[in-house]
Amino acid sequence: xxxxxxxxxxDLMAQVxxxxxxxxxxDDAAELRExxxxxxxxSELALRVEDETGEELNFDAxxxxxxxxVGDVLDFLVDLQRQQ
Amino acid sequence: xxxxxxxxPVPPSSVVLVSGGSRGLGLAIVADLLDRGVRVAAxxxxxxxxxxxxxxxxxxxxxxxPVDVTDLAAAQAFVRDAEVRLGPIDGLVNNAAIGQDxxxxxxxxxxxxxxxxxxxxxxxxxxxxxxxxxxGQGRRGRIVNITSxxxxxxxxxxxxxxxxxxxxxxxxxxxxRELGGRMLVNAVAPGFFxxxxxAVLGRTQLDxxxxxxxxGHLTEPxxxxxxxxxxxxxxxxxxxxxIVVDGAASV
Numbered sequence: 001x002x003x004x005x006x007x008x009x010x011d012l013m014a015q016v017x018x019x020x021x022x023x024x025x026x027d028d029a030a031e032l033r034e035x036x037x038x039x040x041x042x043s044e045l046a047l048r049v050e051d052e053t054g055e056e057l058n059f060d061a062x063x064x065x066x067x068x069x070v071g072d073v074l075d076f077l078v079d080l081q082r083q084q
Numbered sequence: 085x086x087x088x089x090x091x092x093p094v095p096p097s098s099v100v101l102v103s104g105g106s107r108g109l110g111l112a113i114v115a116d117l118l119d120r121g122v123r124v125a126a127x128x129x130x131x132x133x134x135x136x137x138x139x140x141x142x143x144x145x146x147x148x149x150p151v152d153v154t155d156l157a158a159a160q161a162f163v164r165d166a167e168v169r170l171g172p173i174d175g176l177v178n179n180a181a182i183g184q185d186x187x188x189x190x191x192x193x194x195x196x197x198x199x200x201x202x203x204x205x206x207x208x209x210x211x212x213x214x215x216x217x218x219x220g221q222g223r224r225g226r227i228v229n230i231t232s233x234x235x236x237x238x239x240x241x242x243x244x245x246x247x248x249x250x251x252x253x254x255x256x257x258x259x260x261r262e263l264g265g266r267m268l269v270n271a272v273a274p275g276f277f278x279x280x281x282x283a284v285l286g287r288t289q290l291d292x293x294x295x296x297x298x299x300g301h302l303t304e305p306x307x308x309x310x311x312x313x314x315x316x317x318x319x320x321x322x323x324x325x326x327i328v329v330d331g332a333a334s335v
Contacts, residue, residue, distance in 0.1 A: 043189055058192040060185045061241040 002053045003081045006074050012048045013073060016041050028071030039064065042073060049077055055084055094224045094268050096317040097175025099123045101166065103153050103210060104180030106132040109230065109274070109305040113177055116309045118142050120317065125166035125173065127151035127159070128180065145170070153180040153206040160213060167217075174225040175316050176214045178207035178252070181230070181245075188243035196244045203248035208255060215259075218267065228315045229256050229271040230308075231326065236273065237334050239289075249273070253326045260324030268323045270315045275303040275330025299331030 004012075014024040022036050032038075042064065046057050057080050067076055100117055104110040105126030111134055114126045118138060125147045126135060139148045147166040151158045167173055181203045184191065211227060218225045234242050235249035253271050260269040276293060294302060308329050315322065328334060 039187075043187060046190065056192070058186070058190050058195070061187060062185055 002055075004049055004052055004077075006078050008052070009045070009049060009074055009077050010070075012052070013037075013045050013070070016045050016048065024070065028069060028074065030070045032068060032070065032073070035070070037070075037073070042067070045073070046077065046080075049081070053081065055081070057081065057084060092224075093319055094226060094266070095174075096319070097122065097226045099125070099167075099170045099173045100175035100177060100316060101163065101173050101210075101214065102126045102177040102179055103207070104128050105148070105177075106130060106135045109277070109308055110177075110179040111135060111138075112305040112309050113179065113312050114138060114146070116313055117316070118145060120313065121145075122175075122317070123147075123170040125162070125170060127153075127162050129153075153210065154201050156206075156209050156213070159210055163213060163217070172217075172221060172223055173214060174218060174223050176211060176225070176227045177230065177312060177316070178210060178227070179230040180206070181248070184242050184245040187241055191244060199244040200248055203245065204251045207252060211255075211259070215263070215267065225267045226316050227256075227259070227267060227269045228312050229253075229269075230312075231256075231271045231273045233273050233275045233328060233330050233334050235326070236328070256326060257324045265323070268315070268320075270322055270324065271326040272308060272311050272315070273326050273328045273330075274305075274308045275328070275333050277305065278302045293333055297331040297333040298335075301331065303330055 017024045017035065017037060025035060050057050059080055067073055100122055102110055102114050102124060105114040106128030110128065114124050115138060117124050123145045127149050129150065129152050131148055131150050135148050139146045147169045149162055151162045153159065163173065182199060184199055207229065229252045231252045232249040234246040235253045239246065256269050256271040263269060276290065290302065294300065311327055311329055314320065
């Protein structure tokens with residue numbers, strides 16, 4: 001599978017936020033609530049990753065509820081690619 | 085041909101098949117019916133120790149076994165065995181279902197198919213099987229479909245699940261019409277339970293539902309059981325209805 005790196009996913013995340021006029025901070029500890037990254041933004045990001053890799057990323061909702069920071073988002077998607 | 089009801093009331097069910105009867109609401113329905121002297125056939129994918137215990141306590145009135153509701157041949161065999169042991173089945177509770185805990189866009193297509201097969205196709209086929217047996221032998225009977233408030237209100241993460249429950253609500257109405265009063269067909273739609281399926285919603289959403297519920301608490305299986313019992317056992321003219329049990333959270 002053609003996996004995206006953590007840095008590549010970060011770039012896509014910046015694009016998702018950028019399209020809404022928001023800025024992705026450089027700090028992985030930044031809170032999603034503070035930067036306005038919502039659950040549907042996460043879905044958009046996951047679908048962008050799918051577009052790049054050509055692989056569907058399916059996952060259950062409960063795992064998403066533990067995601068609170070930028071780093072959590074990146075970790076989740078890096079791990080998810082490896083699980084598919 | 086006339087589609088009007090036949091004049092005689094549908095008698096209370098005396099032998100009831102409960103799908104998904106090994107835990108949660110299904111198990112509570114089985115235990116309640118046994119307490120009321122009803123003979124019960126109950127299957128589930130796995131027979132739990134709790135259902136085994138009931139079978140040991142009621143050897144003459146409970147027929148239990150492992151059946152996957154999507155395995156129609158196994159269900160047919162179970163029904164035949166149950167009727168040999170308990171007598172003709174004249175009540176059905178379609179309770180077996182699987183849940184969902186994923187946003188639609190992130191749900192695998194295979195999982196969507198599995199949810200539809202288990203929660204919609206399988207109960208329709210089980211209903212067909214039982215109705216054919218009852219009609220063919222000139223019996224009257226009662227059917228209760230366990231659906232969900234999800235069929236009437238939207239909740240994220242439950243798209244396919246909600247579609248199946250809405251499908252069963254719709255089937256309930258059409259079947260009640262189709263069976264022309266020879267059988268009573270109704271659905272019971274619980275709100276979210278504090279356990280099981282509701283793990284899908286997360287604490288925040290559950291707290292919101294509780295705040296919006298005039299009765300101040302999430303539905304418990306014990307609060308749904310009497311409604312199912314009434315539809316199976318009491319003399320009413322309720323037919324083709326979906327009865328919501330959610331403390332008015334959805335009102």
